[in-house]
Amino acid sequence: MSEETAPTMTARERRHAKARETFIEVLRQSCNVTAACRASKIPRATAYYWRNELPEFAKAWEDAEEEAGDTLEQVAWDRAVNGNSDRMLEILLKGHRPEKYTDRLRAEHTGRNGGPIQHEQVASDADAFTRTIAGLAARGSEGSGTGEAET
Template sequence: MPRLKKPDPRTHEEKQAEFLENVTLYGNITEACRKARLDRKTMYRWKIDEPEFAKAWDEAAEIGIEAIEDEARRRAFKGTLKPIYQGGVKVGTVREYSDTLLIFLLKGAKGSKYKERMQLSGDKENPVALEIRSTVVFEDMSEQQTKS
């Protein structure tokens, strides 16, 4: 016989409040849903259907992102202690700093702010090669149309 799921005694508002608290703590929607024992799709449906909840969600997400940034900064500037073993015995610790973690956390948290950028540029006398080729192609096309 299938096991029946017990109904959740929490009110709608209590579920939302627990979810939002978890968003601020973990900065991750999936983790917030898991900790609050709520379905991710349900949360997104509520976000669409309830403007006040959507606003609170966005505010909680900002706080969560700030917490991630704080942790990234802590690990980048203060580091973490890693054990050192010799012959299977712990003989000490070393402080490790994580530039890579800082970069990835920031890109993940605020991709638009920390995304990689590539810019092609040139001056009037030496434009980038793509501009030169495009100009030549258009000039050739113009000459052919003039001759016809």
């Protein structure tokens, strides 16, 4: 007899043990926390509390989700072999096995015409900024004539 079903357990402890057992079984079949909570007659907060506080329950939860993912994968395989297509099944697989089924995007950055990215060092002190502005102003005044002779 396991510790959870030992005769020394209180009625409350036995109810909680039974609720945890039911929760894990329904989670294994459905991979749905809400359905598992309803079947065990516990609030979601209780399920998450147990998962955070009881390492054995957390491990059973993880195992149940893995088994549910295995079931989804088997259904996907069966449907692929039989020639059927089901978008919802794809979504479920991506949700339960993202490391295996998620979309991947690769982005590369390049400069103009596919060349390297050009880097320009910007002046970091006020004197360099002032020299740059003065140089621009000087160039601007040289070419600002209208082409008419002054009288």
